[in-house]
Amino acid sequence: MLRTPSRRTHDAGPAAEALRLVKVTKTHGSGDGAVTALDGITLSLARGTFTAVMGPSGSGKSTLLQCAAGLDRPDSGIVLVDGTELTGSGEAELTRFRRNRVGFVFQQYNLLDTLTVAQNTVLPLRLAGRRVDRNRAREVLTAVGLGDRLGQLPGRLSGGQRQRVAIARALVTEPRVIFADEPTGALDTRSAREVLRLLQGAVRVHGRTVVMVTHDPVAASYADTVLFLADGRLAGRLPAPTADAVAERLAHLGDDVPAGV
Numbered sequence: 732m733l734r735t736p737s738r739r740t741h742d743a744g745p746a747a748e749a750l751r752l753v754k755v756t757k758t759h760g761s762g763d764g765a766v767t768a769l770d771g772i773t774l775s776l777a778r779g780t781f782t783a784v785m786g787p788s789g790s791g792k793s794t795l796l797q798c799a800a801g802l803d804r805p806d807s808g809i810v811l812v813d814g815t816e817l818t819g820s821g822e823a824e825l826t827r828f829r830r831n832r833v834g835f836v837f838q839q840y841n842l843l844d845t846l847t848v849a850q851n852t853v854l855p856l857r858l859a860g861r862r863v864d865r866n867r868a869r870e871v872l873t874a875v876g877l878g879d880r881l882g883q884l885p886g887r888l889s890g891g892q893r894q895r896v897a898i899a900r901a902l903v904t905e906p907r908v909i910f911a912d913e914p915t916g917a918l919d920t921r922s923a924r925e926v927l928r929l930l931q932g933a934v935r936v937h938g939r940t941v942v943m944v945t946h947d948p949v950a951a952s953y954a955d956t957v958l959f960l961a962d963g964r965l966a967g968r969l970p971a972p973t974a975d976a977v978a979e980r981l982a983h984l985g986d987d988v989p990a991g992v
């Protein structure tokens with residue numbers, strides 16, 4: 732069962748906490764081929780914050796996001812989203828939780844080509860069995876600047892426009908946390924900026940919580956805080972990041988790893 736705040740034991744201000752990981756470990760593969768992707772990650776993210784996760788290739792960023800979002804299961808440790816414990820829950824419950832409380836944005840958009848922009852946008856509501864208000868797609872697509880594209884197929888849109896549909900789709904359920912894995916990785920500078928501003932607006936205007944994996948220091952500078960990963964461990968934290976400061980930290984990652992972040 733998913734545990735509610737009143738029944739869980741790791742309770743440090745649930746009202747203010749959007750995401751909490753306690754000693755999360757994850758190993759991919761087994762035997763000689765086993766790779767420790769996450770090596771005891773403990774972190775807490777406040778509601779209404781925008782966090783970027785950075786680190787070298789293979790440092791565990793995507794695995795962290797997948798485990799935090801309930802898309803993958805840690806080997807050990809605890810994951811709480813908005814005060815509800817995901818670890819230890821059944822598959823059906825986890826699916827229901829993801830559909831209602833979490834939004835996703837991926838590098839490759841993951842839109843369904845045969846559905847219109849509007850249909851793609853409200854798909855999470857349909858999958859969750861929620862009522863779909865006729866105006867909901869228009870409302871949320873207008874907010875991302877695509878109010879005039881409702882009936883189009885994704886194949887007719889640019890990469891930036893597709894990613895904005897993906898953001899509308901992530902926002903449509905009014906999720907507690909939005910997880911974005913390299914959302915600007917396939918975009919040109921201008922489209923990337925639009926996407927980052929939308930994510931920033933979701934946090935600043937609507938109080939959502941965004942966790943974004945990125946390789947790009949400029950993209951990370953849109954976040955309130957950057958968390959650095961190295962070898963599956965937290966290797967630093969940078970509040971109020973500038974692109975230069977992020978690039979500088981990345982260049983020296985591993986020089987000194989603090990014990991707790």
Ligand SMILES: Nc1ncnc2c1ncn2[C@@H]1O[C@H](COP(=O)(O)OP(=O)(O)OP(=O)(O)O)[C@@H](O)[C@H]1O
Pocket residue numbers: 759760766767768786787788789790791792793794795
């Ligand atoms: N499904 C898998 N099977 C085996 N090994 C995996 C799998 N997924 C990830 N790994 C390994 O786990 C480690 C962490 O991978 P992960 O994708 O989380 O890192 P990352 O920081 O997101 O990397 P990148 O920046 O290249 O996307 C890497 O060594 C990777 O090769």
